[in-house]
């Protein structure tokens with residue numbers, strides 16, 4: 035601490051701690067407010083100014099709610115399992131437990147120095163066995179309810195981290211952790227059946243206060259589409275089922291495409307004339323990532339299957355079947371019907387392979403390009419003359435159902451959640467394998483199933499968990515029959531612990547259940563949850579799923595965990611680019627605290643622009659905030675018994691109204707601008723009473739709490 039204002043800050047931090055200023059009370063008679071920020075991942079690099087901005091919004095709102103008489107819960111914790119810590123522990127040669135403790139201590143000190151009004155009596159740490167006991171407990175409840183299963187599939191695999199990644203963690207074909215290229219690998223994987231909750235997750239969006247763009251992102255992620263499943267007869271006798279959102283375009287189907295891995299191909303290999311070509315194509319495909327395979331812009335490739343023909347069920351026409359990498363086994367049924375006249379991808383494919391293109395919807399010029407708009411149906415038998423897709427789809431589905439060749443159905447873009455990692459630093463999956471009894475859950479009274487101590491926690495060379503090397507962990511007795519059994523050695527993914535942490539804050543030390551019911555009844559749902567846009571799909575959908583599941587089994591009292599959600603924008607470097615070590619444009623928040631004091635940092639991150647938008651860091655604006663706060667501190671010099679002028683009094687009232695409203699709508703920058711102009715007005719009048727100064731300081735204090743404590747010392 036270099037400056038006297040840092041000492042003043044320390045004095046007030048201690049005072050707040052001593053008088054438990056920010057601890058929520060379980061006095062259920064008071065009106066409550068539960069403000070939640072996304073708890074940090076305690077990385078070795080410490081906090082970033084982005085964290086400060088992310089927490090400052092609700093910090094201001096929670097401080098305001100306390101002044102308004104609410105019983106405010108504004109908790110903090112650490113989402114501390116996962117690869118970044120494990121990888122740096124390996125690099126540094128220390129245990130991830132030691133490193134996690136060190137990082138948490140560092141974050142705690144930093145958060146305290148900035149003066150956030152968190153309730154430190156309720157800290158949760160997802161790596162604490164007393165916490166992950168309940169993460170495992172919820173997992174077992176899901177297992178009991180049929181929401182957990184194992185399956186062998188092609189998975190996204192990062193060869194560098196040696197882990198299986200979910201689709202969410204490998205967007206763009208890159209590993210979310212190390213940014214290496216992800217490859218496809220056949221693996222035995224644990225899944226959570228999140229797709230069973232797709233409709234509930236969509237319906238739940240009706241009753242919550244999320245901005246329209248956030249709702250839309252979640253809807254797109256879940257990606258519900260309505261359409262039909264249709265059966266196509268193959269020349270070999272088998273039927274091939276496909277899903278389409280446009281069953282009304284069936285008369286325009288001129289070919290089909292299968293995923294290269296489709297099992298039908300190997301099954302009838304003897305009847306197929308060009309298996310060598312097909313196998314070579316498939317081999318090539320396996321080297322591509324899902325992202326590469328499904329990119330819209332790339333040139334279409336494929337191979338016609340010689341000797342296998344399909345029959346269009348609506349007109350009996352024989353049509354060829356191709357394999358192509360843009361059709362994936364994991365999506366839909368692994369095969370599609372192609373309508374080149376009205377689908378861009380099918381159009382390109384048909385053009386390249388010289389396949390017929392039949393117009394069934396009028397309105398475009400199919401000699402030039404696919405027509406994807408609406409219009410009158412033609413060349414379509416019983417559908418001819420219908421003029422909009424709503425009617426034609428309905429009629430097509432009822433005809434399919436009548437003839438027994440298809441039925442109405444829905445599909446989701448969201449896939450089941452790949453829920454395991456072959457690493458060390460995570461929650462052990464509490465399942466035991468017995469030769470006689472199969473998969474047996476670890477009994478509830480044996481939770482937590484603790485991570486065993488381990489010297490060398492590097493992953494195995496074949497992507498096997500390091501836990502598999504510990505015989506004393508692996509070998510166990512079957513809880514059902516008492517025979518020899520083996521433990522699962524995979525761990526849960528990093529998203530597990532954060533899927534329910536907001537419940538543990540309500541009752542962090544309970545060892546009988548994850549949270550007391552009465553406490554949940556009072557505190558839930560979270561009144562306001564603020565965080566980053568990057569967590570709107572993954573973390574928020576996962577945690578809404580867990581919460582909804584807990585609701586369905588009667589363990590929580592609200593179907594949705596969060597009443598309201600907002601998101602802050604990023605802080606960019608002063609060069610307008612994303613802050614990164616390699617660019618050298620990172621600002622350390624504590625450097626600003628050392629130089630100007632925490633009040634300046636806190637005021638600046640809320641002043642730098644629209645809270646929801648990204649904005650570049652500006653040292654000169656930081657200095658501007660410092661000058662403003664100095665001028666506020668100097669107001670004590672013009673305090674007198676003389677009241678303000680009527681005009682200034684009006685300005686005061688207006689400022690109270692504006693600052694109050696602006697905080698609610700997260701327009702922190704305009705609230706601060708309003709206080710800046712009020713300061714100017716006070717100076718031009720030349721005097722104010724100490725009561726008036728108090729009003730001013732209260733308005734400012736949600737951003738600059740130390741100034742309120744000691745105006746004079748905040749001055750340099």
Ligand SMILES: [Zn+2]
Nearest residue numbers: 192195209212
């Ligand atoms: Zn990786």
Ligand SMILES: [Zn+2]
Nearest residue numbers: 468471512515
């Ligand atoms: Zn057994």
